[in-house]
Amino acid sequence: MKRTAAVFGVGLALLFLHDAPANAQGPGPKVADARPGDLRVIATAAIRGPLDAVLVAAQQAAGRPIVIEYGSARGNLKNEILAGQDFEVALLLPDVNEELLKQGKILPESYEIARVNVAIGLRGNAPNPDVSTPAMLKEAMLRAKSVKYAPTGAALMTVKKVLSTLGIADSIKDSSNLREQVPLGPGEYEINLYPLSEIIPNKALKNLGPVNAELQVPAIISAVVGKHANDEKAARALIRFLQGPAIDQALKEGGMMKGTAGS
Helix, strand or coil: CCCCCCCCCCCCCHHHHHHCCCCCCCCCCCHHHCCCCCEEEEEEHHHHHHHHHCHHHHHHHHCCCEEEEEECHHHHHHHHHHCCCCCCEEEECHHHHHHHHHCCCECCCCEEEEEECEEEEEECCCCCCCCCCHHHHHHHHHHCCEEEECCCCCCHHHHHHHHHHHCCCCCCCECCCCCCCCCCCCCCCEEEEEEHHHHCCCCCCEEEEECCHHHCCCEEEEEEEECCCCCHHHHHHHHHHHHCHHHHHHHHHCCEEECCCCC
């Protein structure tokens, strides 16, 4: 009977815990802890829910136990790979993959698995602010006691566009680099900007819906194969599985969209 080596915790290094929204799940084992024969997967936390949901079937498709380390694509995960951590499959972001390819850490092939919009999560005992237009979102963010996002996370491109387009980068109460949770009093609230797939399962946040379309830069999650993968055949079998229909329902329930075929 094969050992199930899946990692269900979010594999964030302690240094990057502030990259997760309030009450997100904490650190778990890393791919460095994998045993011989395990298929090592490094993945952005944005796809955690759907990937965990199909993990048993994914292991059957790959023919190996799978160890998954979740974290910040532009933060601890990229840094670990650049520092020499080997793996079979990584589910990261296009700009990260480009850097890894230049550094000789991945094979020159990429497969789009999913896309996800950035959403607005509300923390605090306060009425829902109106965020239906860019102008109303600006007002809500300026009134917030705290605005939180991951400085190296999958939502970063949208966050940058929101702050620059609305001209509020220097005016909001930015808590993105704080590890501790900002305390909120009666009527006070915190705005969280994270992938919808991270807002939906977070019990501490109320989902206010996606960021306005004109400010939205969907995060694209693509699969790549490690340059020093121990089993390229199993790695590609996993990627084919993730490109297939088995994960579609989990993606939908997680607020994600299927990747573009042929990417």
